[in-house]
Amino acid sequence: MSDIPLFTPFTLRGVTFPNRIMLAPMCQYQAVDGVPNDWHRAHHGRYATSGVGSVVVEATGISAEGRISPGCCGLYNDEQVAAWREITDLYRAQGIPVFVQLNHAGAKASTMRPWDGGGPLEPGSSEPPWQTVAPSEIAAREGWHIPQALEVEEIAAIVSDFARAAERAMDAGFDGVEIHGAHGYLLHEFMSPFSNKRADAYGGLVENRMRLPVEVARAVRAVLPQNAPLLYRASCVDGEGGSLTLDDTVALSHALKAEGVDMIDASGGGIPAGMRLAQQKPVPGFQVPYAARIKAETGLATAAVGMITEAEMANAIVAEGKADLVALARGMLRDPVWPFHAAQALGHPEPASILPKLYAFYLKLAS
Numbered sequence: 001m002s003d004i005p006l007f008t009p010f011t012l013r014g015v016t017f018p019n020r021i022m023l024a025p026m027c028q029y030q031a032v033d034g035v036p037n038d039w040h041r042a043h044h045g046r047y048a049t050s051g052v053g054s055v056v057v058e059a060t061g062i063s064a065e066g067r068i069s070p071g072c073c074g075l076y077n078d079e080q081v082a083a084w085r086e087i088t089d090l091y092r093a094q095g096i097p098v099f100v101q102l103n104h105a106g107a108k109a110s111t112m113r114p115w116d117g118g119g120p121l122e123p124g125s126s127e128p129p130w131q132t133v134a135p136s137e138i139a140a141r142e143g144w145h146i147p148q149a150l151e152v153e154e155i156a157a158i159v160s161d162f163a164r165a166a167e168r169a170m171d172a173g174f175d176g177v178e179i180h181g182a183h184g185y186l187l188h189e190f191m192s193p194f195s196n197k198r199a200d201a202y203g204g205l206v207e208n209r210m211r212l213p214v215e216v217a218r219a220v221r222a223v224l225p226q227n228a229p230l231l232y233r234a235s236c237v238d239g240e241g242g243s244l245t246l247d248d249t250v251a252l253s254h255a256l257k258a259e260g261v262d263m264i265d266a267s268g269g270g271i272p273a274g275m276r277l278a279q280q281k282p283v284p285g286f287q288v289p290y291a292a293r294i295k296a297e298t299g300l301a302t303a304a305v306g307m308i309t310e311a312e313m314a315n316a317i318v319a320e321g322k323a324d325l326v327a328l329a330r331g332m333l334r335d336p337v338w339p340f341h342a343a344q345a346l347g348h349p350e351p352a353s354i355l356p357k358l359y360a361f362y363l364k365l366a367s
């Protein structure tokens with residue numbers, strides 16, 4: 001045990017996180033028919049032995065049409081459940097809570113893998129495009145697919161798909177679920193006045209724009225066991241040229257708390273394009289103020305994410321009460337044992353103790 005804030009445990013509902021470092025969700029774009037495979041098992045094996053305190057696995061489609069690309073994972077059939085179970089078993093064996101990020105990609109569905117250009121799938125290609133949907137008929141970017149505006153009955157079906165996918169997530173052995181409400185995908189598209197021009201109960205004032213995210217949270221909470229945490233990743237503000245404000249996201253967070261959401265994973269950007277934010281240049285820790293304000297004003301737990309690369313910064317975020325967890329993506333790609341190196345840098349009395357016991361045993365002998 002250590003009293004370094006980054007290495008203290010944290011509990012949400014019935015789940016204890018051994019430390020405050022979270023692996024942020026990262027799409028791998030390498031599934032076939034939504035089913036994770038050897039690549040995903042190797043990727044997650046790397047992190048199951050990394051000393052990380054919790055994991056959110058990649059944006060995973062609640063339906064085939066809700067996937068971002070044909071290479072994205074899903075949780076809409078039994079084969080996918082069985083394949084995910086092999087991955088959750090890896091984490092469970094190491095005592096690392098693991099969550100799945102459930103997503104509907106909205107107007108940003110039906111796209112190519114990033115290394116193929118990341119643009120909209122083209123008719124006549126070996127992977128044909130599919131019809132996308134959104135709150136309004138607004139393309140995610142110039143020249144992208146024009147989505148169909150969802151009818152109210154179709155919105156209800158999407159809410160049900162989220163709930164069904166959450167049930168499957170429990171069958172697959174996940175400790176809980178993160179709802180993807182960020183980065184320009186469907187729930188963020190409903191939240192942002194830039195992409196939501198609806199005149200019905202789902203558009204207009206923030207109370208209406210948040211209706212779908214709140215309905216999804218309610219439906220997912222209803223199927224999760226009492227002791228399973230529910231996380232929500234929000235784009236707290238839009239990207240450059242967008243109009244969603246942090247005030248809107250604080251209002252959303254209050255409403256999500258009332259529905260039984262336990263933590264806001266405070267990200268940003270994605271509308272109208274990219275992840276660049278309107279107000280802040282992407283400098284280390286640029287999104288931490290979002291996590292801090294949401295935590296202070298709602299009392300919800302938060303995770304801070306975005307260019308957190310140094311152990312000292314990560315530890316200070318937790319020590320100063322700005323967020324309960326720090327989530328890292330690229331830092332963990334660069335250095336999969338970042339938590340071990342952070343423990344060393346922060347003067348942890350036994351840094352290897354955060355690793356699996358065989359590694360800890362031999363590294364301790366070596367020190």
Ligand SMILES: Cc1cc2nc3c(=O)[nH]c(=O)nc-3n(C[C@H](O)[C@H](O)[C@H](O)COP(=O)(O)O)c2cc1C
Nearest residue numbers: 024025026027058059305306307308328329330331
């Ligand atoms: C390869 C890769 C895939 C990503 N996939 C997702 C995803 O599935 N869901 C999501 O919310 N964010 C995704 N992100 C964003 C990260 O979770 C994170 O918010 C962002 O990279 C900023 O954190 P960082 O500076 O530590 O990389 C991805 C980032 C990377 C690098």
